[in-house]
Amino acid sequence: MSLKHVYPAGQAGFRDHLDKKAKDWFRPVEPSAGKVPDVALLGAPLSKTSISHSGAFMFPQSVRAALGSFDTYDIDSGIDLSEALIATDLGDISMHVTNLTSCHHRIYETLGDYWSTYPSTTLFLLGGDHSITAPSARAFSEHHGEYGVIHFDAHHDMRNLEDGGPTNGTPFRTLLENNWVDGSRMVQIGLRNFANAKAYTEFALSKGVTLVTMNQLMERGLHDVLAQAVEIAGGGHIPIYVTFDLDVLDQAYAPGVPAPGPGGMDIWTALSAMRILGQNQAVKAFDWVCADPTVDVRNLTSRVAATLMLSAAVGIARRS
Numbered sequence: 657m658s659l660k661h662v663y664p665a666g667q668a669g670f671r672d673h674l675d676k677k678a679k680d681w682f683r684p685v686e687p688s689a690g691k692v693p694d695v696a697l698l699g700a701p702l703s704k705t706s707i708s709h710s711g712a713f714m715f716p717q718s719v720r721a722a723l724g725s726f727d728t729y730d731i732d733s734g735i736d737l738s739e740a741l742i743a744t745d746l747g748d749i750s751m752h753v754t755n756l757t758s759c760h761h762r763i764y765e766t767l768g769d770y771w772s773t774y775p776s777t778t779l780f781l782l783g784g785d786h787s788i789t790a791p792s793a794r795a796f797s798e799h800h801g802e803y804g805v806i807h808f809d810a811h812h813d814m815r816n817l818e819d820g821g822p823t824n825g826t827p828f829r830t831l832l833e834n835n836w837v838d839g840s841r842m843v844q845i846g847l848r849n850f851a852n853a854k855a856y857t858e859f860a861l862s863k864g865v866t867l868v869t870m871n872q873l874m875e876r877g878l879h880d881v882l883a884q885a886v887e888i889a890g891g892g893h894i895p896i897y898v899t900f901d902l903d904v905l906d907q908a909y910a911p912g913v914p915a916p917g918p919g920g921m922d923i924w925t926a927l928s929a930m931r932i933l934g935q936n937q938a939v940k941a942f943d944w945v946c947a948d949p950t951v952d953v954r955n956l957t958s959r960v961a962a963t964l965m966l967s968a969a970v971g972i973a974r975r976s
């Protein structure tokens with residue numbers, strides 16, 4: 657029996673019945689309903705693989721909570737996501753407690769299942785740290801064949817594996833050295849000074865990776881950089897995987913990351929980038945990684961991630 661004037665624990669006491677919360681937009685989709693989701697959220701809560709302290713395993717739940725703070729309506733485009741797209745939340749990949757190689761293998765297997773089950777549904781994958789991108793992109797390559805990567809990050813993430821194995825510092829070396837991606841189809845955007853060793857820039861260039869530093873992005877402008885990135889990664893017909901490390905953002909916008917730094921991307925540029933790439937038919941997958949809710953300020957970084965995700969969705973809604 658419910659009590660008069662009492663609302664369920666954990667829910668907001670005030671509810672505007674005209675509001676459509678982004679959190680409620682992500683619904684389970686029953687296979688029997690015959691509807692294919694346009695976008696699917698999946699969590700890969702792994703951060704024991706981080707080379708510094710990271711509670712990024714809490715990021716998927718933190719972003720889900722943040723989605724409760726945002727509406728589904730985009731004023732600029734007039735699009736209400738809840739009317740334009742079917743979105744589903746598939747849950748989180750369970751991780752082995754102690755075996756990190758096993759964790760990566762689970763991510764690889766789950767994403768393989770994902771692409772078999774949802775071949776036309778744009779993936780929204782939430783890390784975890786950046787190590788999750790290697791097994792995810794590997795599964796992507798096995799399903800889609802030739803593909804390209806557009807990578808937003810302050811760092812190359814191409815560290816040697818001798819010093820620590822497959823960590824959040826190594827995913828793109830792993831992909832390149834195993835030929836799970838062709839360097840000539842890879843673009844890194846937002847690289848920052850004093851954040852990378854010279855040896856790793858040289859390694860990236862030796863593999864044919866296109867590099868756009870943060871300062872070059874500022875000088876050239878987002879539209880010019882993305883037009884080039886999409887051409888290099890996809891060439892107009894090849895599937896593209898977009899991976900976004902929250903630390904590409906300036907520390908003012910994303911304080912809750914293991915490696916905050918000055919001179920990073922502003923939030924308007926990042927939101928525009930997600931929208932532009934979302935609108936591109938070739939883009940089949942996004943991941944957002946390396947945000948640590950345990951060092952965040954008022955959940956601001958998770959709120960940023962939620963809006964990046966919603967902006968990408970608006971782009972997807974504008975495809976048709």
Ligand code: CA
Nearest residue numbers: 786809813901
């Ligand atoms: Ca990274």
